[in-house]
Amino acid sequence: MGAVIELSTHGDARIARAREAAARVCDPEVPVLTIDDLGVLRDVRRDGETIEVVITPTYSGCPAMDMIALEVDLALEKAGFVHRKVTLSLSPAWTTDWMSEAGKAKLKAYGIAPPQGRAKGRGALFGVEEIPCPHCGSLDPRRVSEFGSTACKALWRCESCREPFDYFKCI
Amino acid sequence: MEAPLFTYTLRLADNALVLGHRLSEWCGHGPMLEEDLALANMALDCIGQARNFYTYAGEMEGKGRSEDDLAYLRDCADFTNILLVERPRGDFAFTILRQFLYSAFMHPFFEQLSASKDERLAAIAAKAEKEMAYHLRHSAEWVIRLGDGTEGSAARLSEALADLWPFTGEMFEVDAAERALIEAGVAVDPASIRPLWLETVDRVFADALITRPKDVWMQSGGRRGEHSEHLGHLLADLQFMQRAYPGSVW
Secondary structure, three states: HHHHHHHHHHHHHHHHHHHHHHHHHEEOOOOOHHHHOOOOEEEEEEOEEEEEEEEOOOOOOOOOOHHHHHHHHHHHHHHOOOOOOEEEOOOOOHHHOOOOOOHHHHHHHHHHOOOOOOOOHHHHHHOOOOOOOOOOOOOEEEEEEEOOOOOOOOEEEEEOOOOEEEOOOOO | OOOOHHHHHHHHHHHHHHHHHHHHHOOOOOHHHHHHHHHHHHHHHHHHHHHHHHHHHHHHHHHOHHHHHHHHOOOHHOOOOHHHOOOOOOOHHHHHHHHHHHHHHHHHHHHHHOOOOOOHHHHHHHHHHHHHEEEEEEEHHHHHHHOOOOOHHHHHHHHHHHHHHHHHHHHHOOHHHHHHHHHOOOOOHHHHHHHHHHHHHHHHHHHHOOOOOOOOOOOOOHHOOOOOOOHHHHHHHOOHHHHHHOOOOO
Protein backbone atom coordinates (compact mmCIF):
# COMPACT_ATOMS: atom_id res chain seq x y z
CA MET A 1 0.00 0.00 0.00
CA GLY A 2 2.72 2.41 1.07
CA ALA A 3 4.69 1.74 -2.10
CA VAL A 4 1.71 2.60 -4.29
CA ILE A 5 1.20 5.92 -2.53
CA GLU A 6 4.87 6.66 -2.83
CA LEU A 7 4.77 5.92 -6.55
CA SER A 8 1.83 8.20 -7.23
CA THR A 9 3.34 11.00 -5.16
CA HIS A 10 6.51 10.54 -7.14
CA GLY A 11 4.39 10.79 -10.32
CA ASP A 12 2.72 14.00 -9.16
CA ALA A 13 6.08 15.55 -8.46
CA ARG A 14 7.26 14.62 -11.95
CA ILE A 15 4.17 16.19 -13.49
CA ALA A 16 4.66 19.35 -11.44
CA ARG A 17 8.29 19.54 -12.53
CA ALA A 18 7.35 18.98 -16.19
CA ARG A 19 4.63 21.60 -15.93
CA GLU A 20 7.07 24.10 -14.50
CA ALA A 21 9.45 23.49 -17.41
CA ALA A 22 6.76 23.72 -20.08
CA ALA A 23 5.13 26.78 -18.51
CA ARG A 24 8.32 28.80 -18.96
CA VAL A 25 8.24 28.50 -22.76
CA CYS A 26 7.46 31.86 -24.40
CA ASP A 27 5.36 32.65 -27.44
CA PRO A 28 7.90 33.34 -30.21
CA GLU A 29 5.71 36.13 -31.64
CA VAL A 30 4.83 37.82 -28.33
CA PRO A 31 7.95 37.01 -26.33
CA VAL A 32 6.79 38.69 -23.11
CA LEU A 33 4.09 36.05 -22.67
CA THR A 34 4.63 32.46 -21.65
CA ILE A 35 2.37 29.78 -23.11
CA ASP A 36 0.93 29.51 -19.60
CA ASP A 37 0.01 33.24 -19.56
CA LEU A 38 -1.67 32.78 -22.95
CA GLY A 39 -3.65 29.71 -21.99
CA VAL A 40 -2.00 27.79 -24.83
CA LEU A 41 -0.65 25.27 -22.31
CA ARG A 42 -3.71 23.10 -21.61
CA ASP A 43 -2.49 20.09 -19.67
CA VAL A 44 0.52 18.17 -18.44
CA ARG A 45 -0.15 14.51 -17.71
CA ARG A 46 1.37 11.08 -17.52
CA ASP A 47 0.85 8.36 -20.10
CA GLY A 48 2.68 5.41 -18.50
CA GLU A 49 6.31 6.47 -18.32
CA THR A 50 5.77 9.25 -20.84
CA ILE A 51 5.08 12.85 -19.90
CA GLU A 52 2.51 14.37 -22.24
CA VAL A 53 2.13 18.13 -22.67
CA VAL A 54 -1.07 19.30 -24.37
CA ILE A 55 -1.09 22.63 -26.20
CA THR A 56 -3.79 24.36 -28.26
CA PRO A 57 -3.37 26.82 -31.16
CA THR A 58 -4.66 30.39 -30.82
CA TYR A 59 -5.72 30.51 -34.51
CA SER A 60 -6.16 27.59 -36.95
CA GLY A 61 -3.22 28.75 -39.02
CA CYS A 62 -1.01 30.04 -36.20
CA PRO A 63 2.51 29.59 -37.60
CA ALA A 64 4.02 29.71 -34.10
CA MET A 65 2.58 26.32 -33.09
CA ASP A 66 5.39 24.18 -34.53
CA MET A 67 7.95 26.42 -32.86
CA ILE A 68 6.11 26.23 -29.52
CA ALA A 69 5.85 22.42 -29.74
CA LEU A 70 9.58 22.21 -30.45
CA GLU A 71 10.46 24.53 -27.57
CA VAL A 72 8.28 22.60 -25.13
CA ASP A 73 10.01 19.42 -26.21
CA LEU A 74 13.43 21.02 -25.68
CA ALA A 75 12.41 22.41 -22.29
CA LEU A 76 11.33 18.94 -21.17
CA GLU A 77 14.55 17.39 -22.44
CA LYS A 78 16.59 19.99 -20.58
CA ALA A 79 14.63 19.19 -17.42
CA GLY A 80 15.66 15.55 -17.82
CA PHE A 81 12.55 13.94 -19.26
CA VAL A 82 13.51 11.16 -21.65
CA HIS A 83 10.03 9.85 -22.48
CA ARG A 84 7.95 12.82 -23.53
CA LYS A 85 5.51 13.97 -26.17
CA VAL A 86 3.71 17.16 -27.14
CA THR A 87 0.10 16.84 -28.30
CA LEU A 88 -1.99 19.39 -30.17
CA SER A 89 -5.61 19.74 -29.08
CA LEU A 90 -8.26 21.80 -30.88
CA SER A 91 -11.13 21.46 -28.46
CA PRO A 92 -12.22 23.43 -26.53
CA ALA A 93 -11.29 26.27 -28.89
CA TRP A 94 -8.79 28.75 -27.44
CA THR A 95 -10.19 32.04 -26.23
CA THR A 96 -8.57 35.21 -24.93
CA ASP A 97 -10.68 34.63 -21.79
CA TRP A 98 -7.98 32.14 -20.78
CA MET A 99 -5.27 34.78 -20.71
CA SER A 100 -4.06 35.35 -17.15
CA GLU A 101 -4.31 38.79 -15.49
CA ALA A 102 -0.53 38.71 -15.09
CA GLY A 103 -0.30 38.07 -18.83
CA LYS A 104 -2.54 41.03 -19.63
CA ALA A 105 -0.41 43.31 -17.44
CA LYS A 106 2.77 42.11 -19.17
CA LEU A 107 1.23 42.77 -22.58
CA LYS A 108 0.27 46.32 -21.64
CA ALA A 109 3.73 47.05 -20.28
CA TYR A 110 5.15 45.75 -23.58
CA GLY A 111 3.01 48.26 -25.54
CA ILE A 112 0.31 45.85 -26.74
CA ALA A 113 -3.26 46.59 -25.66
CA PRO A 114 -4.62 43.45 -23.96
CA PRO A 115 -7.97 41.94 -25.06
CA GLN A 116 -10.93 43.91 -23.70
CA GLY A 117 -13.74 42.16 -21.86
CA ARG A 118 -15.00 38.69 -22.65
CA ALA A 119 -15.11 36.92 -25.99
CA LYS A 120 -18.57 37.15 -27.49
CA GLY A 121 -20.51 35.57 -30.31
CA ARG A 122 -22.54 36.81 -33.25
CA GLY A 123 -23.85 39.82 -31.33
CA ALA A 124 -20.43 41.45 -31.35
CA LEU A 125 -20.05 41.14 -35.10
CA PHE A 126 -20.81 44.71 -35.97
CA GLY A 127 -20.17 46.18 -32.52
CA VAL A 128 -17.73 48.96 -31.79
CA GLU A 129 -14.84 48.30 -29.47
CA GLU A 130 -13.36 50.76 -27.02
CA ILE A 131 -9.69 50.13 -26.45
CA PRO A 132 -7.58 52.24 -24.06
CA CYS A 133 -4.23 53.29 -25.52
CA PRO A 134 -1.46 51.20 -23.88
CA HIS A 135 0.90 54.18 -24.07
CA CYS A 136 -1.05 57.14 -22.68
CA GLY A 137 -4.24 55.47 -21.41
CA SER A 138 -6.47 57.69 -23.53
CA LEU A 139 -9.82 56.26 -24.56
CA ASP A 140 -9.53 57.86 -27.96
CA PRO A 141 -7.77 55.33 -30.19
CA ARG A 142 -8.96 54.50 -33.68
CA ARG A 143 -8.80 51.13 -35.37
CA VAL A 144 -6.51 51.25 -38.42
CA SER A 145 -6.99 47.63 -39.44
CA GLU A 146 -8.76 44.55 -38.13
CA PHE A 147 -5.56 42.62 -38.85
CA GLY A 148 -2.04 43.31 -37.65
CA SER A 149 1.47 41.92 -37.63
CA THR A 150 0.32 38.48 -36.42
CA ALA A 151 -2.97 36.55 -36.61
CA CYS A 152 -3.83 37.42 -33.00
CA LYS A 153 -3.41 41.20 -33.26
CA ALA A 154 -5.16 44.20 -34.83
CA LEU A 155 -3.59 47.54 -35.70
CA TRP A 156 -4.74 50.68 -33.82
CA ARG A 157 -3.59 54.26 -33.45
CA CYS A 158 -4.14 56.61 -30.55
CA GLU A 159 -5.72 59.95 -31.51
CA SER A 160 -4.32 61.63 -28.37
CA CYS A 161 -0.64 60.65 -28.34
CA ARG A 162 -0.64 59.70 -32.05
CA GLU A 163 1.25 56.47 -31.34
CA PRO A 164 0.31 53.36 -33.31
CA PHE A 165 -0.09 50.16 -31.31
CA ASP A 166 -1.09 46.51 -31.58
CA TYR A 167 -4.29 45.31 -29.96
CA PHE A 168 -4.53 41.68 -28.92
CA LYS A 169 -7.86 40.70 -30.49
CA CYS A 170 -10.58 39.36 -28.26
CA ILE A 171 -11.81 36.00 -29.55
CA MET B 1 -17.52 5.39 -53.90
CA GLU B 2 -15.79 7.38 -51.21
CA ALA B 3 -17.13 7.51 -47.67
CA PRO B 4 -19.55 10.45 -47.32
CA LEU B 5 -17.78 11.91 -44.28
CA PHE B 6 -14.45 11.86 -46.13
CA THR B 7 -15.97 13.67 -49.12
CA TYR B 8 -17.68 16.17 -46.84
CA THR B 9 -14.47 16.95 -44.96
CA LEU B 10 -12.46 17.16 -48.17
CA ARG B 11 -14.89 19.70 -49.64
CA LEU B 12 -14.50 21.91 -46.59
CA ALA B 13 -10.73 21.59 -46.87
CA ASP B 14 -10.64 22.31 -50.61
CA ASN B 15 -12.82 25.43 -50.26
CA ALA B 16 -10.57 26.78 -47.51
CA LEU B 17 -7.33 25.97 -49.34
CA VAL B 18 -8.31 27.39 -52.72
CA LEU B 19 -9.72 30.59 -51.22
CA GLY B 20 -6.67 30.85 -48.95
CA HIS B 21 -4.43 30.59 -51.99
CA ARG B 22 -6.38 33.26 -53.88
CA LEU B 23 -6.05 35.60 -50.88
CA SER B 24 -2.35 34.85 -50.57
CA GLU B 25 -1.83 36.01 -54.18
CA TRP B 26 -2.35 39.55 -52.85
CA CYS B 27 0.69 39.35 -50.60
CA GLY B 28 2.87 42.29 -51.61
CA HIS B 29 0.18 43.60 -53.99
CA GLY B 30 -2.44 44.97 -51.58
CA PRO B 31 -3.79 48.46 -52.29
CA MET B 32 -2.14 49.64 -49.07
CA LEU B 33 -0.01 48.12 -46.34
CA GLU B 34 -2.86 47.52 -43.88
CA GLU B 35 -4.90 45.70 -46.49
CA ASP B 36 -1.91 43.68 -47.61
CA LEU B 37 -1.58 42.47 -44.01
CA ALA B 38 -5.31 41.85 -43.70
CA LEU B 39 -5.50 39.74 -46.85
CA ALA B 40 -2.44 37.73 -45.83
CA ASN B 41 -3.95 37.21 -42.37
CA MET B 42 -7.21 35.97 -43.85
CA ALA B 43 -5.25 33.68 -46.19
CA LEU B 44 -3.44 32.27 -43.17
CA ASP B 45 -6.72 31.56 -41.36
CA CYS B 46 -8.17 29.78 -44.41
CA ILE B 47 -5.05 27.72 -44.99
CA GLY B 48 -4.98 26.82 -41.28
CA GLN B 49 -8.58 25.64 -41.50
CA ALA B 50 -7.70 23.64 -44.62
CA ARG B 51 -4.83 21.95 -42.80
CA ASN B 52 -7.11 20.87 -39.98
CA PHE B 53 -9.70 19.45 -42.37
CA TYR B 54 -7.12 17.72 -44.61
CA THR B 55 -5.40 16.14 -41.62
CA TYR B 56 -8.72 14.75 -40.42
CA ALA B 57 -9.70 13.55 -43.91
CA GLY B 58 -6.37 11.76 -44.31
CA GLU B 59 -6.65 10.05 -40.93
CA MET B 60 -10.21 8.94 -41.57
CA GLU B 61 -9.32 7.61 -45.02
CA GLY B 62 -6.69 5.38 -43.42
CA LYS B 63 -4.43 5.14 -46.46
CA GLY B 64 -1.63 7.10 -44.89
CA ARG B 65 -2.24 10.32 -46.87
CA SER B 66 -1.10 13.42 -44.99
CA GLU B 67 -2.48 16.96 -45.25
CA ASP B 68 0.31 17.71 -47.71
CA ASP B 69 -0.49 14.68 -49.89
CA LEU B 70 -4.10 15.82 -50.15
CA ALA B 71 -3.21 19.43 -50.91
CA TYR B 72 -0.28 18.93 -53.26
CA LEU B 73 -0.77 15.60 -54.99
CA ARG B 74 -4.33 15.64 -56.30
CA ASP B 75 -5.29 16.95 -59.72
CA CYS B 76 -8.11 19.29 -60.77
CA ALA B 77 -10.84 16.67 -61.07
CA ASP B 78 -10.11 15.44 -57.53
CA PHE B 79 -10.68 18.90 -56.07
CA THR B 80 -14.20 19.47 -54.76
CA ASN B 81 -14.19 23.19 -53.94
CA ILE B 82 -17.05 25.38 -55.13
CA LEU B 83 -16.40 27.45 -58.26
CA LEU B 84 -16.76 30.72 -56.34
CA VAL B 85 -13.42 30.34 -54.57
CA GLU B 86 -11.39 29.46 -57.68
CA ARG B 87 -12.38 32.58 -59.66
CA PRO B 88 -9.23 34.65 -60.31
CA ARG B 89 -8.65 37.27 -57.65
CA GLY B 90 -9.72 40.15 -59.88
CA ASP B 91 -9.43 43.65 -58.44
CA PHE B 92 -9.72 44.53 -54.76
CA ALA B 93 -13.50 45.02 -55.00
CA PHE B 94 -13.88 41.53 -56.45
CA THR B 95 -11.68 39.91 -53.79
CA ILE B 96 -13.36 41.71 -50.91
CA LEU B 97 -16.90 41.05 -52.16
CA ARG B 98 -16.16 37.36 -52.64
CA GLN B 99 -14.74 37.25 -49.11
CA PHE B 100 -17.91 38.87 -47.83
CA LEU B 101 -20.29 36.54 -49.68
CA TYR B 102 -18.29 33.51 -48.54
CA SER B 103 -17.80 34.62 -44.91
CA ALA B 104 -21.44 35.61 -44.53
CA PHE B 105 -22.21 31.97 -45.32
CA MET B 106 -19.31 30.28 -43.52
CA HIS B 107 -19.64 32.15 -40.23
CA PRO B 108 -23.10 30.78 -39.36
CA PHE B 109 -22.13 27.51 -41.05
CA PHE B 110 -19.17 26.95 -38.72
CA GLU B 111 -21.28 28.08 -35.79
CA GLN B 112 -23.70 25.23 -36.54
CA LEU B 113 -20.97 22.75 -37.43
CA SER B 114 -19.43 23.32 -34.01
CA ALA B 115 -22.48 21.45 -32.65
CA SER B 116 -21.88 18.51 -35.01
CA LYS B 117 -22.10 14.98 -33.61
CA ASP B 118 -18.69 14.43 -35.17
CA GLU B 119 -16.39 15.72 -32.44
CA ARG B 120 -13.45 16.45 -34.69
CA LEU B 121 -15.46 18.50 -37.19
CA ALA B 122 -17.04 20.32 -34.25
CA ALA B 123 -13.63 21.17 -32.80
CA ILE B 124 -12.25 22.47 -36.11
CA ALA B 125 -15.42 24.50 -36.71
CA ALA B 126 -15.38 26.07 -33.24
CA LYS B 127 -11.99 27.59 -34.02
CA ALA B 128 -12.87 28.54 -37.58
CA GLU B 129 -16.07 30.28 -36.49
CA LYS B 130 -14.12 32.87 -34.49
CA GLU B 131 -11.86 33.53 -37.47
CA MET B 132 -14.74 33.89 -39.93
CA ALA B 133 -16.36 36.47 -37.65
CA TYR B 134 -13.36 38.71 -38.30
CA HIS B 135 -13.36 38.01 -42.04
CA LEU B 136 -17.04 38.85 -42.19
CA ARG B 137 -16.73 42.09 -40.27
CA HIS B 138 -13.68 43.23 -42.20
CA SER B 139 -15.05 42.40 -45.64
CA ALA B 140 -18.49 43.86 -44.80
CA GLU B 141 -16.90 47.17 -43.78
CA TRP B 142 -15.05 47.32 -47.09
CA VAL B 143 -18.12 46.43 -49.14
CA ILE B 144 -19.88 49.40 -47.52
CA ARG B 145 -16.88 51.68 -47.99
CA LEU B 146 -16.55 50.78 -51.69
CA GLY B 147 -20.28 50.88 -52.45
CA ASP B 148 -20.81 54.18 -50.65
CA GLY B 149 -17.46 55.56 -51.79
CA THR B 150 -16.58 57.16 -55.09
CA GLU B 151 -18.23 56.64 -58.45
CA GLY B 152 -15.27 54.49 -59.46
CA SER B 153 -15.33 52.24 -56.38
CA ALA B 154 -19.11 51.80 -56.62
CA ALA B 155 -18.84 50.83 -60.29
CA ARG B 156 -16.18 48.25 -59.55
CA LEU B 157 -18.24 46.80 -56.72
CA SER B 158 -21.33 46.53 -58.95
CA GLU B 159 -19.31 44.83 -61.64
CA ALA B 160 -17.89 42.36 -59.12
CA LEU B 161 -21.38 41.63 -57.84
CA ALA B 162 -22.67 40.83 -61.31
CA ASP B 163 -19.70 38.50 -61.87
CA LEU B 164 -19.87 36.74 -58.52
CA TRP B 165 -23.58 36.35 -57.91
CA PRO B 166 -24.13 33.34 -60.24
CA PHE B 167 -21.47 31.47 -58.22
CA THR B 168 -23.23 31.83 -54.86
CA GLY B 169 -25.84 29.12 -55.50
CA GLU B 170 -23.34 26.31 -55.18
CA MET B 171 -22.88 27.06 -51.48
CA PHE B 172 -26.41 25.79 -50.89
CA GLU B 173 -26.20 22.54 -52.87
CA VAL B 174 -26.72 19.24 -51.09
CA ASP B 175 -26.21 15.77 -52.60
CA ALA B 176 -27.60 12.44 -51.37
CA ALA B 177 -24.54 11.51 -49.32
CA GLU B 178 -24.55 14.88 -47.64
CA ARG B 179 -28.28 14.61 -46.94
CA ALA B 180 -27.61 11.43 -44.94
CA LEU B 181 -24.91 13.22 -42.94
CA ILE B 182 -27.29 16.11 -42.26
CA GLU B 183 -29.94 13.70 -41.00
CA ALA B 184 -27.36 12.02 -38.78
CA GLY B 185 -26.57 15.40 -37.15
CA VAL B 186 -23.03 15.41 -38.53
CA ALA B 187 -23.31 17.90 -41.39
CA VAL B 188 -24.95 21.31 -41.57
CA ASP B 189 -28.03 21.81 -43.72
CA PRO B 190 -27.17 24.81 -45.91
CA ALA B 191 -30.89 25.55 -46.27
CA SER B 192 -30.89 26.56 -42.60
CA ILE B 193 -28.04 29.00 -43.30
CA ARG B 194 -29.83 30.68 -46.21
CA PRO B 195 -32.06 33.07 -44.20
CA LEU B 196 -29.09 34.16 -42.07
CA TRP B 197 -26.95 34.66 -45.15
CA LEU B 198 -29.61 36.71 -46.95
CA GLU B 199 -30.18 38.81 -43.86
CA THR B 200 -26.47 39.66 -43.61
CA VAL B 201 -26.17 40.28 -47.35
CA ASP B 202 -29.22 42.55 -47.46
CA ARG B 203 -28.17 44.50 -44.40
CA VAL B 204 -24.69 45.21 -45.74
CA PHE B 205 -25.87 45.83 -49.31
CA ALA B 206 -28.36 48.41 -48.01
CA ASP B 207 -25.51 50.37 -46.41
CA ALA B 208 -23.38 49.85 -49.52
CA LEU B 209 -26.16 51.26 -51.70
CA ILE B 210 -26.23 48.19 -53.93
CA THR B 211 -29.08 45.80 -54.67
CA ARG B 212 -29.05 42.04 -54.44
CA PRO B 213 -29.45 40.69 -58.00
CA LYS B 214 -32.66 38.92 -58.95
CA ASP B 215 -32.60 35.12 -59.04
CA VAL B 216 -30.43 33.98 -61.92
CA TRP B 217 -29.24 30.64 -63.24
CA MET B 218 -26.55 29.43 -60.88
CA GLN B 219 -23.20 27.95 -61.90
CA SER B 220 -22.48 24.48 -60.55
CA GLY B 221 -19.94 21.68 -60.82
CA GLY B 222 -16.97 22.32 -58.52
CA ARG B 223 -18.29 20.07 -55.78
CA ARG B 224 -18.31 17.19 -58.30
CA GLY B 225 -14.84 17.94 -59.63
CA GLU B 226 -16.03 19.83 -62.71
CA HIS B 227 -13.96 23.00 -62.63
CA SER B 228 -13.27 26.09 -64.68
CA GLU B 229 -9.91 26.45 -66.42
CA HIS B 230 -8.78 28.71 -63.59
CA LEU B 231 -8.25 25.92 -61.05
CA GLY B 232 -5.58 24.24 -63.18
CA HIS B 233 -3.53 27.42 -63.28
CA LEU B 234 -3.98 27.90 -59.54
CA LEU B 235 -2.83 24.35 -58.79
CA ALA B 236 0.15 24.71 -61.14
CA ASP B 237 1.31 27.53 -58.89
CA LEU B 238 0.25 25.96 -55.57
CA GLN B 239 1.64 22.48 -56.30
CA PHE B 240 4.75 23.40 -58.27
CA MET B 241 7.35 22.50 -55.65
CA GLN B 242 5.94 19.04 -54.91
CA ARG B 243 5.48 18.25 -58.59
CA ALA B 244 8.94 19.40 -59.61
CA TYR B 245 10.73 18.04 -56.54
CA PRO B 246 8.55 15.20 -55.21
CA GLY B 247 8.83 14.62 -51.48
CA SER B 248 10.96 17.70 -50.84
CA VAL B 249 10.71 19.08 -47.31
CA TRP B 250 11.84 22.27 -45.59
